[in-house]
Amino acid sequence: MATTRHFDVSDSAIEAAARLMRNGEVVAFPTETVYGLGADASSPAGIERIYEAKGRPRHNPLIIHVSDVEMARRMAHFNPEAELAAASFWPGPLTLLLPKREDAGLATAVTAGMKNVAIRFPSSSVAQRLIRAVGFPVAAPSANRSGKVTSTRFVEVVRQLDGRISGIVEEDICDHGLESTILSLVGSPIILRHGSVPREALEALLGPIDEDTGPQKVSAPGQLKSHYAPEAAVQMNVDRPAANMVWVGFGPECEGCQLTLSSSGDLQEAARNLYTAMSEADALAGASDVIAFAPVPLIGLGRAINDRLRRAAAPRCA
Template structure:
């Protein structure tokens, strides 16, 4: 049974316990309510996708309590420093290069070498992230392709008993999602308009690119994506000579996404196992068939892109 609770020390403790166990908590931010999970836990991140019924592994925004915490996971430049000084905590998200040893789940970043990070301004979100001490992945707390929630009741109406705890922080102040700006390019690129206007951003860092274009920062737009350095063969019954075999369900293989055939577990393991198997001394990677329902649709989508050898 879902619980809607006002913020208190007891609720804060309960939320931290749920996050530690790999579960999710719905939390208020100044933009919309978020479905939060431990951003360093692959299985917890996979649970977000499953609960939201998100059809693809679109990157999730990583919420930190301070710029100092964010700098442990992503590489800041002068533009990020200026924008952080001007607008954090607040409704703006930076896309920055992740450190190679970053503890953030690659599932949360959809296998990309970048991360989307922000510092929420809501006191409840701030208190929870500080108490938990790890960043939280937190997309909007609603079913995919439905209206984003701006109150605890909205979350309950959309997700029902899928979420064990909804922390009621009142109606959100901004009511639209954060602005997302890609700071990995020579000219910063606005990926999504939001709570901080383009004019406000330009007043701090100058020219920004507003064009709509496909590419690695807009997942799902490229035919070849998330790809290892060796060929990948899908729907394989068995490996060929020199191939490593990525399995699913009860079978003999080199790596198994989920021996029990659990798609949520498979999603959690996908990017990590692809990286482990990506070796120059092998002929390729063979992948067993994955069911094409639920999270299996997203898994197959990513595998298909990984198997495409040319744009």
């Protein structure tokens, strides 16, 4: 591919980026969670280019992003629980898995041929303006090469994807720093992926919620293997680092740590810093070094942080 155009967030630049997407091209853009790799969800050519640029297996479906709830209702069948969740958490970092409407007009590959569709209404105004300018939902996985560290900064998107896509909208506003929480409301509520909305907040609204743990459950196909991985090996729950470790601390006890997720032990700050810390630790690590993360408590956002660390530390089979 030729050069990747870099866009600012002026009206004319957003319109130019949207025009590329309407023509079946792929443009990366920021959201309040992470950068997305977007294409017009009605365009088979655009969706094909996402899979190609990301190096993503074709059986792994994409989240569609809408600019209002009405647009979401045209794509999926909403039940009362979905209406409640949307009213409470949208716009924001919650993705709902719902039965797809047959007349939605989505390219088949968006859902990898499945009957359900994952929908998110981002709170980022840049994302909203871009989707409105496209005039149709925007399908977008996170803007990283498949299996690699998620991008929460423009420089990281450029590092992984420049030359592979048509454009990147630059605005570093990924304040949550972790992907959205994915909640299936196809049957009884199930969390398919922990993310920026903690389970406790969802349970306060909907009552006790199951997790997608067993093979018998519905699955988010992308959640199965090594993922979010830097180049160096990763180890979690390390409170005494060895000599060959780049140690990433959490909380005030951090003697000898090179980096920290949050020196005060704040989970929100740790979530925001997680992927940047992974890339920075990777840059510090030598060939035989290990990136070691201090323990992070398994409550609130800590569940999503531990989930990402577990996958980053998983064996790297392709």
